[in-house]
Amino acid sequence: KNEVEQSPQNLTAQEGEFITINCSYSVGISALHWLQQHPGGGIVSLFMLSSGKKKHGRLIATINIQEKHSSLHITASHPRDSAVYICAVRAFKETSGSRLTFGEGTQLTVNP
Amino acid sequence: EAGVTQFPSHSVIEKGQTVTLRCDPISGHDNLYWYRRVMGKEIKFLLHFVKESKQDESGMPNNRFLAERTGGTYSTLKVQPAELEDSGVYFCASSDDRARQPQHFGDGTRLSIL
Numbered sequence: 319k320n321e322v323e324q325s326p327q328n329l330t331a332q333e334g335e336f337i338t339i340n341c342s343y344s345v346g347i348s349a350l351h352w353l354q355q356h357p358g359g360g361i362v363s364l365f366m367l368s369s370g371k372k373k374h375g376r377l378i379a380t381i382n383i384q385e386k387h388s389s390l391h392i393t394a395s396h397p398r399d400s401a402v403y404i405c406a407v408r409a410f411k412e413t414s415g416s417r418l419t420f421g422e423g424t425q426l427t428v429n430p
Numbered sequence: 431e432a433g434v435t436q437f438p439s440h441s442v443i444e445k446g447q448t449v450t451l452r453c454d455p456i457s458g459h460d461n462l463y464w465y466r467r468v469m470g471k472e473i474k475f476l477l478h479f480v481k482e483s484k485q486d487e488s489g490m491p492n493n494r495f496l497a498e499r500t501g502g503t504y505s506t507l508k509v510q511p512a513e514l515e516d517s518g519v520y521f522c523a524s525s526d527d528r529a530r531q532p533q534h535f536g537d538g539t540r541l542s543i544l
Contacts, residue, residue, distance in 0.1 A: 320472060349534065360537030361521060404473070417463060417486060418533065420473040 324421035337392040339424045341405030353404040395428045434536035444541045448510040455524030468518035
């Protein structure tokens, strides 16, 4: 079983819908990342969280350390949001400069 | 600032051949990571350099993989000889040494072994 589990694996939405992607992890962490990968493209870091909530434009990321759970929300979704969204964690035993453990990713498709 | 760059973007080689992937991290970033995604699986850690030293190479699959970072700048990952199961996308990432800094990823090298 992977230390980082994402759900759903695939998600199809209509433009304008509110989207939630979930991430659960089983290890103590010092930080959690949400990453985005477009088809054929590189990986872009969206958020790095260690507590609470962060917002950037239409994207919101939350984390509950006690429940070992994080969510990525997209408000007013748009076809250009179509991408793979990946949750990754940095284990608590490490501090800076530490490797990430990744979830399998969620393939999001937003239809016009 | 220039991002993390990887070369080549795509490589197709035959089983048994040798391939070398290159990663140029963001200037000044001491930490450099190699990761790999094979088809249908999650991205997995291969190794971590701090400057020119291997900090953690626990994710390297076997001794056919050799990573170097001479001078603490760019890094190479050599696969010799390549096997079919080595196909996948190889990502490089870098971060600076301050705590709580994110890793910046390159676009990856798609490696296809025929």
